[in-house]
Amino acid sequence: MIRTVMRGTGSALPKRLVTNEDLARTVDTSDEWIVERTGIRQRYFAGEGETTATLAIEAAHKALAAAGIDGKTIDLIILGTATPDQTFPATATAVQHAIGANGCIAFDVAAVCSGFLYGLGIADSMLRTGMAKRALVLGAETFSRLLDWEDRTTCVLFGDGAGAMVLEAVECDVTDPVAAPGIIATRLHADGAHNPLLFCSGGVSTTGTAGHVQMMGREVFRHAVVNLAEVLEEVLGVAGITAEDLDWVVPHQANQRILDATAKKLGLPPEKVVVTVASHANTSAASVPLAFDTAVRDGRIKPGDLVMLEALGAGFTWGACLIRV
Ligand code: UT7
Numbered sequence: 048m049i050r051t052v053m054r055g056t057g058s059a060l061p062k063r064l065v066t067n068e069d070l071a072r073t074v075d076t077s078d079e080w081i082v083e084r085t086g087i088r089q090r091y092f093a094g095e096g097e098t099t100a101t102l103a104i105e106a107a108h109k110a111l112a113a114a115g116i117d118g119k120t121i122d123l124i125i126l127g128t129a130t131p132d133q134t135f136p137a138t139a140t141a142v143q144h145a146i147g148a149n150g151c152i153a154f155d156v157a158a159v160c161s162g163f164l165y166g167l168g169i170a171d172s173m174l175r176t177g178m179a180k181r182a183l184v185l186g187a188e189t190f191s192r193l194l195d196w197e198d199r200t201t202c203v204l205f206g207d208g209a210g211a212m213v214l215e216a217v218e219c220d221v222t223d224p225v226a227a228p229g230i231i232a233t234r235l236h237a238d239g240a241h242n243p244l245l246f247c248s249g250g251v252s253t254t255g256t257a258g259h260v261q262m263m264g265r266e267v268f269r270h271a272v273v274n275l276a277e278v279l280e281e282v283l284g285v286a287g288i289t290a291e292d293l294d295w296v297v298p299h300q301a302n303q304r305i306l307d308a309t310a311k312k313l314g315l316p317p318e319k320v321v322v323t324v325a326s327h328a329n330t331s332a333a334s335v336p337l338a339f340d341t342a343v344r345d346g347r348i349k350p351g352d353l354v355m356l357e358a359l360g361a362g363f364t365w366g367a368c369l370i371r372v
Contacts, residue, residue, distance in 0.1 A: 127162020
């Protein structure tokens with residue numbers, strides 16, 4: 048059988064660090080409110096010359112270096128983003144050109160905060176059916192450019208960044224799919240009925256502008272806890288394991304309280320949850336691979352660990368992926 052194995056990860060952040068106190072100078076908010084309601088203490092915002100593509104390219108180079116793989120040998124690139132450099136072409140093609148993989152499959156996925164999970168699921172399917180052998184999956188965003196600085200209910204929540212993962216198709220005999228390295232199971236969902244709860248107020252075909260992030264925070268929070276717990280149970284069920292078997296959960300970093308509530312629902316000890324929301328805020332599609340790479344580089348996630356990745360975002364879209372590193 049063909050198995051999708053993780054080879055390396057990388058991430059990138061813009062240079063400009065913005066604390067809650069910095070924001071409180073121009074927005075009617077406070078460090079106390081942001082920390083208490085979200086757990087966020089700071090975020091990074093892209094400056095001049097920094098874009099979704101430049102962040103994605105930096106993350107890609109780091110992931111390729113960690114994997115010890117030449118970019119020219121990548122034959123599939125999938126980039127999750129809601130903030131592409133251009134309306135078209137796909138930002139994935141800029142990454143492709145930068146790593147010298149010209150000619151391979153390259154496209155963006157529009158699943159907002161679940162974009163990286165969607166990318167992983169698609170890449171795993173394409174690798175296992177022989178469409179490609181080596182994939183680069185990324186999540187990269189510059190959400191700061193979609194924020195309404197007059198709307199304190201959204202502008203304090205987001206940050207910019209990028210994360211990348213190199214995956215490889217490996218032909219192997221697997222007797223125990225949970226014990227062997229590689230992607231074990233992925234489940235993805237979407238429900239367009241919830242569009243009014245979280246959306247961007249513009250679009251090419253409607254206003255001709257990018258628009259601004261709009262969110263009914265309390266409603267999104269409620270759905271996030273329920274849907275994420277459900278999809279996590281679903282993937283655990285497919286793998287035939289329980290939450291206790293997991294070494295780590297790497298969740299979408301939207302709000303510390305969502306992470307706590309989801310972990311509690313599953314009976315997961317908080318020390319098994321990788322949390323970076325305090326330092327990165329919500330970086331949408333970049334959030335999961337950025338958190339994953341952070342935990343790999345600081346020594347928490349090690350080869351052989353069983354890790355669950357999960358996210359929910361606008362659409363709603365949501366999903367989870369179980370991987371043995
Ligand atoms: O990435 C996609 C997924 N997104 C999410 O998962 C986000 C989910 N939602 C959340 O994380 C939370 O709902 C928020 C952090 C957005 C909001 O927290 P909350 O505890 O649900 O607050 P709230 O919206 O109920 O607002 C409580 C109060 C309101 O004042 P009143 O009406 O009680 O007087 C708001 O006006 O807090 C006020 N408020 C603020 N105060 C200071 C809202 N934003 C701010 C702010 N600074 N930035």
